[in-house]
Amino acid sequence: MRYISTRGTAPELDFEEAVLTGLARDGGLYVPAEIPRMSPDEIAALAGLSYEEVAFRVMRPFLGDALDDETFRGIIARAYAPFGHAARAPLVQLGPDHFLLELFHGPTLAFKDFAMQLIGQLFQTLLDRNGRRVTIVGATSGDTGSAAIEAFRGLGNVDVFILYPHGRVSEVQRRQMTTPTEDNVHAIAVDGDFDDCQSAVKAMFNDMDFRDAVSLAGVNSINWGRVLAQVVYYFSAATSLGAPHRPVSFTVPTGNFGDIFAGYVARAMGLPIERLVAATNQNDIIHRTLQDGSHRKTGVSPTISPSMDIQVSSNFERVLFDVYDRDGAAVARLMDELRDEGGFDLSQGALSRLQEVFASGRASEEETLASIARTLETATELLCPHSAVGVKVGEEHLADGVPMITLATAHPAKFPDAVEQATGQRPALPPRMADIFERPERVTRLANDLEAIKAHIRGNIRA
Ligand SMILES: Cc1ncc(COP(=O)(O)O)c(C=O)c1O
Numbered sequence: 416m417r418y419i420s421t422r423g424t425a426p427e428l429d430f431e432e433a434v435l436t437g438l439a440r441d442g443g444l445y446v447p448a449e450i451p452r453m454s455p456d457e458i459a460a461l462a463g464l465s466y467e468e469v470a471f472r473v474m475r476p477f478l479g480d481a482l483d484d485e486t487f488r489g490i491i492a493r494a495y496a497p498f499g500h501a502a503r504a505p506l507v508q509l510g511p512d513h514f515l516l517e518l519f520h521g522p523t524l525a526f527k528d529f530a531m532q533l534i535g536q537l538f539q540t541l542l543d544r545n546g547r548r549v550t551i552v553g554a555t556s557g558d559t560g561s562a563a564i565e566a567f568r569g570l571g572n573v574d575v576f577i578l579y580p581h582g583r584v585s586e587v588q589r590r591q592m593t594t595p596t597e598d599n600v601h602a603i604a605v606d607g608d609f610d611d612c613q614s615a616v617k618a619m620f621n622d623m624d625f626r627d628a629v630s631l632a633g634v635n636s637i638n639w640g641r642v643l644a645q646v647v648y649y650f651s652a653a654t655s656l657g658a659p660h661r662p663v664s665f666t667v668p669t670g671n672f673g674d675i676f677a678g679y680v681a682r683a684m685g686l687p688i689e690r691l692v693a694a695t696n697q698n699d700i701i702h703r704t705l706q707d708g709s710h711r712k713t714g715v716s717p718t719i720s721p722s723m724d725i726q727v728s729s730n731f732e733r734v735l736f737d738v739y740d741r742d743g744a745a746v747a748r749l750m751d752e753l754r755d756e757g758g759f760d761l762s763q764g765a766l767s768r769l770q771e772v773f774a775s776g777r778a779s780e781e782e783t784l785a786s787i788a789r790t791l792e793t794a795t796e797l798l799c800p801h802s803a804v805g806v807k808v809g810e811e812h813l814a815d816g817v818p819m820i821t822l823a824t825a826h827p828a829k830f831p832d833a834v835e836q837a838t839g840q841r842p843a844l845p846p847r848m849a850d851i852f853e854r855p856e857r858v859t860r861l862a863n864d865l866e867a868i869k870a871h872i873r874g875n876i877r878a
């Protein structure tokens with residue numbers, strides 16, 4: 416299995432190098448040279464299997480000879496053992512054709528744990544066997560950072576630095592990043608928004624001296640391994656509702672486009688997905704783009720679903736690569752336009768190809784609060800604001816006879832203020848996290864200044 420860059424000029428890599436490398440050296444994102452397909456019989460055989468077995472069968476074809484089967488099964492088993500639900504990703508019914516896929520039963524209560532727990536185990540195995548160490552630098556709007564810190568805390572050959580936008584994550588999210596005591600993990604509060612943090616991370620990858628000097632690695636969805644691990648729950652959910660014998664649709668609360676891109680990969684592998692619906696909050700660049708092909712940044716505005724407060728959706732580049740016939744030079748031109756002019760227009764052909772697969776919708780702040788309240792009343796399900804955006808948009812895309820599965824991406828207790836505002840109920844954290852508000856915090860606040868951030872990282876890597 417070979418991996419190629421969406422900008423066409425970086426070296427092709429195998430699975431191990433693609434995962435450890437992160438951003439391609441031409442600034443692009445790695446994708447498989449070809450997506451492996453599963454036959455209808457292979458997909459049907461997944462129904463009723465454990466989540467871990469589905470994970471093994473779905474991900475195995477992407478690994479090539481990077482790991483033997485026994486080692487990979489061990490990685491999967493350790494990754495999902497800490498989850499608080501036997502099904503890992505249970506489905507609950509919201510209405511006759513509407514289902515909710517609960518992805519918040521992992522250690523940090525967000526869907527990020529599905530991939531990050533796996534990546535943590537994968538990195539340990541690959542680094543130990545090669546005697547390597549890396550510096551992970553990540554950007555977060557709240558959930559990726561806490562999941563990464565949880566997955567890598569205490570590891571001897573990994574230092575982790577997480578950049579989050581100061582004042583723009585929930586208190587629980589912040590404390591999940593600032594209260595771990597291990598000296599290999601570092602939270603950095605940046606005076607900026609998530610796009611600034613992500614842009615700093617990409618700039619560090621594009622600075623070859625810095626990149627090589629610190630052995631930079633990435634665990635944002637820049638990393639192909641992150642996307643791959645998220646493909647699995649599309650298969651587990653769809654097969655439990657009758658796929659491949661009947662198609663299903665998914666609605667995905669969307670920010671950086673990583674989660675919905677995983678659904679796109681599942682579809683390309685042969686899973687019969689009729690529609691992938693991107694649900695955005697008022698930071699709606701993806702919704703606007705899918706409506707009329709105009710992809711324009713407008714600046715990030717803070718919302719009650721802060722993890723989706725994103726306007727530069729990193730993984731959109733991966734789908735552009737496909738709808739531009741895998742022409743890396745064309746993708747590089749679009750990305751240059753986005754950087755230099757703040758946006759670009761899709762060709763009519765590219766837009767039509769996107770619209771064959773994707774639909775979209777948005778939710779205002781009021782609609783998000785109403786969605787939380789309504790879902791509690793009609794289905795006794797307490798939603799986080801991101802999942803509420805998804806449910807509102809999912810409801811608008813119900814089609815007779817095709818089950819709609821909306822992804823519930825975080826636990827409501829991570830966003831208690833919004834949930835209380837909508838319902839009067841303040842959701843409790845699980846007992847193991849109950850003392851998070853008493854633990855001391857450790858965080859460095861920095862200006863949105865690339866050189867200052869790099870200097871801080873260099874100065875805090877363990878010898
Ligand atoms: C709770 C939650 N929902 C939705 C999203 C959006 O997912 P993606 O960035 O993969 O589009 C995020 C952030 O990634 C998140 O943390």
Ligand SMILES: N[C@@H](CCOP(=O)(O)O)C(=O)O
Binds near residue numbers: 554560635636
């Ligand atoms: N919403 C994310 C943003 C970055 O996520 P990634 O999945 O693209 O790495 C977050 O919570 O940090």
